[in-house]
Amino acid sequence: MDAQGNVQSNDTSTNGTANESEPATPTDAPFPFNSPHADVILRSSDGMNFRVRKAILAEASPFFETMFSLPTGTEQSTEKTHAPDLPVVPMPEDSTVVVGLLQFCYPAGRQLQEMTLDDIVGVLPAARKYTMDRMVEYVTPLLQRFVATSSLRVYCLAIRFQLGEDLTRAAARGFLDHPIQVAYSHITELDYISGAAYARLLDYHNRCSFHVQQLFVRYYTGIDSAWDERCWHQCNFESKKNCTYRSFENSQRVTVWFSGLMVRCRNLAKDRPSSREFSLQSTIAKALVEAGKCTFCGPRAWGDLQVFLPLLTTRIDGAISQISLDVVAEALSA
Ligand SMILES: [Zn+2]
The missing domain is CATH 1.25.40 (Serine Threonine Protein Phosphatase 5, Tetratricopeptide repeat)
Structure with missing residues (x-):
C-alpha cells in the first residue's frame, strides 16, 4: 500500500499498478489466513496472499481501521487466474513479518x-x-x-x-x-x-564498574555479621600448617587465599560489574583448592563461602540498583 494507505484493486495484470518486484504467481498463506470468509487480502512483498477479515485487522490496528473506512474507488476484479475477487493490499513487508503481525490479531494462530x-x-x-x-x-x-x-x-x-x-x-x-x-x-x-543513547549506556557501565570495585576494597567486611567467625579470618597463621595472612586495604587481616579470591572478583568487576560473575563456580574453584591446603580452612572454606558469597551478591545488586541510568525518549524512527 502507498503512504496514504490506499487499497489497490486486485487487477494487477492490466493497470500497471502492481509492484514490479512482485512474483508472477502469488501463493496462498496457510490456515488461519486462507479463510473463505475473508473480505480482504494482504499481499506480502514476497507474494503471499493472506486472506483475512477487515474487522479483525481494524480491531488491532487504527491504521487499518482508518484505511478500511475509506472508499477504495476501484471496482473489485473478477480475474480468476491467481488473484481472488477481493481487494488486495500490497504490503512492503515480507511474509515473515506479516505472519507475525497477523498472529497477534488472530488468536487461532497466536x-x-x-x-x-x-x-x-x-x-x-x-x-x-x-x-x-x-x-x-x-x-x-x-x-x-x-x-x-x-x-x-x-x-x-x-x-x-x-x-x-x-x-x-x-x-x-x-x-x-x-x-x-x-x-x-x-x-x-x-x-x-543516537550516539547519546549509547554513550549513556557506556557511562552507566563505567559507573557501575567503579562502585562495585569499591565493594572489594573497603566495604565487604560490613556485610557479614559473622565475619569474625569465618575461617579466612580465624585461621591461626602462627601454625606452619595453616594459612599465611595478608592485610586488606581496610587493615582487616585475611588469609592469602581469600584475599586472592577478592582480588579476582574485583578484577572481574572492572569489565563485568555484575553479581552473576562472582557466584560462578569457576571464580571460587581456585580459592577452594588453595584453602584445601590448610587443615583449618580446608574443611570450612566451602561452607563459609556459601554463606558469604550470597551476602556479597546481594550487596553488589544493591549497589548497582543505586546507580542511575538516564532514559531519554528519542523520536520514533522507522
Ligand atoms: Zn587457613
Missing part, C-alpha cells in the same frame, strides 16, 4: 510466546507503522527473556521503539554481564539509536 528475538525485531517496525500499540505492549515483556543473552540489542530496541523505562533499565543491567570492549559491529540495532 504463537507469539515462541517468538525469537529476530522475530520481534522483524515485526516491531511494522507494528509501530500500523499503530498496533497493543501488539507493541504485548511483545515488550517478551523482550525481557533476551535481556541476559542479547542485552545491547534489547537496549537498542527499547530506545528505538520507546518500549519503556523498565525494559531499558533491565537491558542496561544485563549489559553489565558483558565487557564494553567487545566488538559490537555486528549489532545492526545500533544503527537506529
Whole structure:
C-alpha cells in the first residue's frame, strides 16, 4: 500500500499498478489466513496472499481501521487466474513479518510466546507503522527473556521503539554481564539509536564498574555479621600448617587465599560489574583448592563461602540498583 494507505484493486495484470518486484504467481498463506470468509487480502512483498477479515485487522490496528473506512474507488476484479475477487493490499513487508503481525490479531494462530528475538525485531517496525500499540505492549515483556543473552540489542530496541523505562533499565543491567570492549559491529540495532543513547549506556557501565570495585576494597567486611567467625579470618597463621595472612586495604587481616579470591572478583568487576560473575563456580574453584591446603580452612572454606558469597551478591545488586541510568525518549524512527 502507498503512504496514504490506499487499497489497490486486485487487477494487477492490466493497470500497471502492481509492484514490479512482485512474483508472477502469488501463493496462498496457510490456515488461519486462507479463510473463505475473508473480505480482504494482504499481499506480502514476497507474494503471499493472506486472506483475512477487515474487522479483525481494524480491531488491532487504527491504521487499518482508518484505511478500511475509506472508499477504495476501484471496482473489485473478477480475474480468476491467481488473484481472488477481493481487494488486495500490497504490503512492503515480507511474509515473515506479516505472519507475525497477523498472529497477534488472530488468536487461532497466536504463537507469539515462541517468538525469537529476530522475530520481534522483524515485526516491531511494522507494528509501530500500523499503530498496533497493543501488539507493541504485548511483545515488550517478551523482550525481557533476551535481556541476559542479547542485552545491547534489547537496549537498542527499547530506545528505538520507546518500549519503556523498565525494559531499558533491565537491558542496561544485563549489559553489565558483558565487557564494553567487545566488538559490537555486528549489532545492526545500533544503527537506529543516537550516539547519546549509547554513550549513556557506556557511562552507566563505567559507573557501575567503579562502585562495585569499591565493594572489594573497603566495604565487604560490613556485610557479614559473622565475619569474625569465618575461617579466612580465624585461621591461626602462627601454625606452619595453616594459612599465611595478608592485610586488606581496610587493615582487616585475611588469609592469602581469600584475599586472592577478592582480588579476582574485583578484577572481574572492572569489565563485568555484575553479581552473576562472582557466584560462578569457576571464580571460587581456585580459592577452594588453595584453602584445601590448610587443615583449618580446608574443611570450612566451602561452607563459609556459601554463606558469604550470597551476602556479597546481594550487596553488589544493591549497589548497582543505586546507580542511575538516564532514559531519554528519542523520536520514533522507522
Ligand atoms: Zn587457613
